[in-house]
Amino acid sequence: MSVELDVFVVNTTIMDEEVYQLWLDGYTGLGHNINQLTHIDILDTVIHQSYESCYLSAPSSVNDAVKVRMEGGVLEGCEASAEVLHSDTMDQYRTFQMCERLLHSPVKLANQLLFQIPPHRQVMLIERYYAFDSVFVREVLGKKLSKGTKKDLDDVSAKTGVTLKSCRRQFDNFKRVFKVVEELKGPLVENIRQHFLLSDKLARDYAAIVFFANNRFETGKKKLHYLTFQDFAFCAGQLISNWTVGALDNMVEDMDVDLEKEFLQDLKELKILITDRDLLDQHKSLVCTALRGKTKAFNEMEANFKNLSRGLVNIAAKLTNTKEVRDFFIDLVEKFIEPCRSDKWTAGDMRLYLTHYTNSAHVLDTFKHQVVWDRYMGVIKSCILKMYHD
């Protein structure tokens, strides 16, 4: 006797979060059963706890039954439980598969008629569907979201241990979000939140991913490996809110996926800080006066001032070139963070130095580009501070 057909359909769609996670994690319908068995203990305890809290007097016998069946092991009990589990999992997987189409445009999920899903479940479905593994996103961050990249996903999968199926879902999510917001005007995070009904946190992460993909920032170099996705996401947030067109005026009907061209042009003017010798010396002395006695690394700071300043200003000057924009982070690390690290600056040193470095420029009489300088250094400072760790 074999089960030819087995379906279970409910009016209010049931979705087990654990099974959903398994599905998202890419355990396939056929092979997942064993996987689920290993997960069952977790599932069991989770459910059990929630039951306990709801009905203190009623230890859930169903879970006990599952447990018993699990403990029964290879004997007949196991067979029965595996059957039920299998049937249940298949039902859920089918539901998820049918839902997937809707999840691709979450707004549809809210007003579709096929599945009656309570709103908090919808939120959960969307949020989890668009959630991503930080190891995975670290691999593709800044890469072009193209077919070529997609083809390489099996390497990424092998490297990160994330299943290929899951990699593809995550990649497709990035691409889908990218494609939708690419054509939209207005604030990036807002657009993502509206069109994908994501939480603020997740929308910001996606904004970072889109921003990185659009500007093709290099993140894969070995020197950048120590940086996490959250480091980059923070930097992206800074760049988006300060260096893009939308940053200055929210009402400007333009996207904030691209850096503001005018601003980048203006950055060239900062070169005077390193080309003009007087200005450079003046700047150095101002900074050193302020720092003296306040840090152990003062000597190194004083010795390296010119190099470091050249590094930062050169980065600014080069940003008009899109190729150079891609190297923004690697430049920051090579030209600034690494020298400081080799001189054993602490995070406090770094903050102190950057604060005075930025502020001292205002005192320079001949330096006329205060606004641009602040806009530039504000971002640079917070990025460096975020990136300055082991």
Added chain:
Amino acid sequence: MPGKLKAKIVAGRHLPVMDRASDLTDAFVEVKFGNTTFKTDVFPKSLNPQWNSEWFKFEVDDEDLQDEPLQITVLDHDTYSANDAIGKVYIDIDPLLSCEAATVISGWLPIYDTIHGIRGEINVLVKVDLFNDLNRFRQSSCGVKFFCTTSIPRCYRVALVHGFVEELVVNEDPEYQWIDRIRTPRASNEARQRLISLMSGELQRKIGLKVLEMGGNAVVGYLQCFDLEGESGLVVRAIGTACTLDKLSPGTAPNTTTHTNTHTLPNTAPTSNACNSPSKDSKEPVFSEDPPHSLSGPPTPLRTLPSSSPPPFSPSKPCSRQSSSSDTDLSLTPRIGMGSGGSVGKEAGPLKTLLRQHTQSALEQREFPIFTLTCFPPGFLVHVGGVVSTRSVKLLDRIHNPDEPETRDAWWEEIRQEIKSHAKALGCHAVVGYSESTSICEEVCILSASGTAAMLNPRFMREGCLDTGGSDHRLSRQPHPGMVGSERGEGEVSSTWLGFEDASPPSCGFVHIPYDEFNMPFPAQLTYCYHCRRQKVPDVLFTTIDLPAEAEVTGKGCLIQARLCRTKKKAQGEVNATSISNLLPFMEYELHTQLMNKLKLRSMNALFGLRIQISVGENMLLGLASATGVYLSALPAPGGIQIAGKTPSDLSYDQHISTMQKRIDDTIAKNKELYNIHPPKLFTLDPEAFTGLNTECIEEVVGSPIPDRQRSSRLFRSTSESSDELSELDLSHGKKDAFVLEIDDTDAVEDIQSLLTDAPIPAGFYSCNTEVMPGIHNWTSGLQMFTSVRVYRLSNANLTNQGLNKIFTDLCENLLKSLYFKLRSMIPCCLCHLNFTVAVPEEELIQVAVTAVAMSFDKETQQAADKALTRGSGENEEQLQFSMELCGESTISNNQPTAKPSGVPESAMVHSSRAPSVDYGSFADRCSTWLELLRLKAHTIRRGSVKTISSSERCSPLPEGRSRSLRSTRSLPCGAPVTVVKMTPLSFLPGTRIVKYLGIINMFFIRETTSLREEGGVSGFLHSFIAEVFAMVRAHVAALGGNALVSYSMKECVFMENPNKNQAQCLINVSGDAVIFIRESDQEAIPPLLTSRQTSSTGADGTT
């Protein structure tokens, strides 16, 4: 002539891409009714077209309005080639034809294609202007209300029950017409869908005409079925109970709190023919006619009443449990279980005799004193005899003349006659809880009918009103305004009153035998009623009806199933029919035995909602009997089950038997605990009833807890056959055969096997196939309706009967186990109205479909009714609290939008911590509409300004900020939020009150695929189809302005596959009553809100 149908096509959304080049669609709509077609303009290049058409007007006969559906076809315009159809929507106009039902159909309806399934949605508006036609010769029956519900619908009051109505329409099945060879599957499916829709309409109209003829205005318990007879044609038939219903004005509606479940009818001024007005609710003493006893001295306590009001019933009476027969046109079947008919109680007391005569005169004028109701107004049901059923095997032949479906009519008439005569044999005049079904395999068709023989109170019939009793009541129940609200205790009043009316104590009257004890239809044990100890009751009672509200039940009930599989040889024509009809009586007998044994095993004594289904396949017959077992306090305690070996020869054999016996005893003891069956001992000790009781027995019973009592009674039986406690009262013979299982008998071995293999139901779960579970009162509002379908392939072709039985039993058990697992998050809960349907779609295939509703309840199940009420309001508070929390949070996040705009995750966390695991039902109730919530969250955060959300704004279906706040260039389709539509096979929703019935939903869908593998195989195909059917039902309910579908049933689910060709086809027929409900706790507080919502949101938002 008189009727103007108006339709307006507003918009479409989520349309499929029809033009690959542009990834867009140029959609337009055809609106067709009868032979008239209108078209909208083409809305170019959009997946979300806004047609906003004019009103298309159809001037049509009301006859057509009833028969025809409005057909809406969405097409993709193509300049060069033929326009491609995207899909269709059929709209049944019928709900708009009754002034009390819906007034407009408006909302998003799924566009359905039989090959692709749902392809987007369309927003339509449909209205009907009806001119009154008083032509006596009219062919239409507009205005007759139809209800699937098999009880008197809430918010109506029954003035009269007219009786049985039936009709049958036949036609050629388009699938089998010659033209089918040349048309596409889509065209063929659509022809079929349309035809069935037409036939349903016609059928309903014709039944309506009959109802009008009888003077009624409604059909309750409307049951419509399709017989797909293949080559021979297509039969659509329906039965129902014609009634005259009076609408209750909302203010005076009797508040039947859901746990009591049934019809406390309002005590409004008595109409001339509604002579009976039932038990009074003690909560509403204000409007009451004065009970008759106001003049007849002080209210008498219940106990003493019978002495003053009549029934000196004969001291001894016979008993029956089931009478059935199988019959063929070949007349080869022996009848079983039937005694000689007609037994009017010779020695019955004068009143009873009188009652009988009146009932008879009232009922016998009817051709069929048959009622499809399963729940009755109080006092309607006097006595219940037992189950009557009939089966008949017929050979199908082509229906030559569809306009005169005489053969089919004759078949059913024959069956109903037989049912009637069975009922007579049980001393009953009427059959209640009646249903009909068929099972077809090739050219063989088994017609089945079953019901419960009963004696009814004639006062509900028109003729009955003329009887003396009735007129007495009418006279005595004239309102005495001066005495309203007098100091009499209301509870006492109602009981005395009822007592008088029914001439027997209300809670046990229905179990008293209606037949003559000395002329019993078949042997059974009788005892005095354990409740009133005045009349005889059978030891076991089987019925097809729901548990009457007044019945006193000890403990809880449970689902009891008997399953049976019998092989048969493949054959053709008459030989086949003969062999089937030869098998039937044996199957019925075995099913009956199984049921009886399982009932004993659970220590119960009555079955309700019994439904025996026998399905025929090419090489086997399947029998499945489902019922809900309960322990009726008025019936004697069931004895145990004793196993006896025929030849007690060797030791090991004896040991085997004793271990078996022990297992059975253990199970019984366990079940008693499980179902909380602790019958009150008082009755068993009552000297009046048990004068000659064995002293030993009394000692045992007094001194020991319940399990011991059980043991003792069993002991008696095993030690001395003659001195058993029942023997004193038992005047009949052969009393033991139901209890003793002889193990030498192979059948018995099988029985024992099946008895003991029934897996115990997991703790926290209960199950029943009736409306509600006796013993559970405090339902929460958490509920989940589900359908599960399984198809099994029997791999081994040469299976024995035993082997097949085992497989079939396992199959049902596994299905149940699976359901328990899947619904574990709802614990503690009860699966109610578990409806199993079995079929043998092909050789070696068994299909089982289950539809039921899981309802959760509060753990403290033994709490009183008032407790349940407070709980209800408590939940409401919770709901309020919840929404306030949400608002609060979004406000907070608004206060500091730049600093920390993290309102969404926070509130999301609140949700998840609030509703851990997979608990939906309860959650769903807390939020009015889902999108609204989602949107609110997004919306409030999006806006920069601080904004408090007032409750009125929360209720408004369209927060206006949405469109403005969207600065995007793309237009997002966002209409009204999706209404939550609850579905349940029950006639009510716990904790709510139905305020309006909007009309019957009766839909038929065909889905076909030629890419089965791509759609996820058979399971994927059927899963999405059932989900689509649910979605379409919900959408149509919502379009009528409703928020729930009650009395839902999936009548047909025919699945055919051809995996080799990568094809499959499925037909589904569903029905139910669309209703508007409100939370019980809301009803005082915000009724105006409901009405305003309804009107303002055009029916899109009517949820709690």
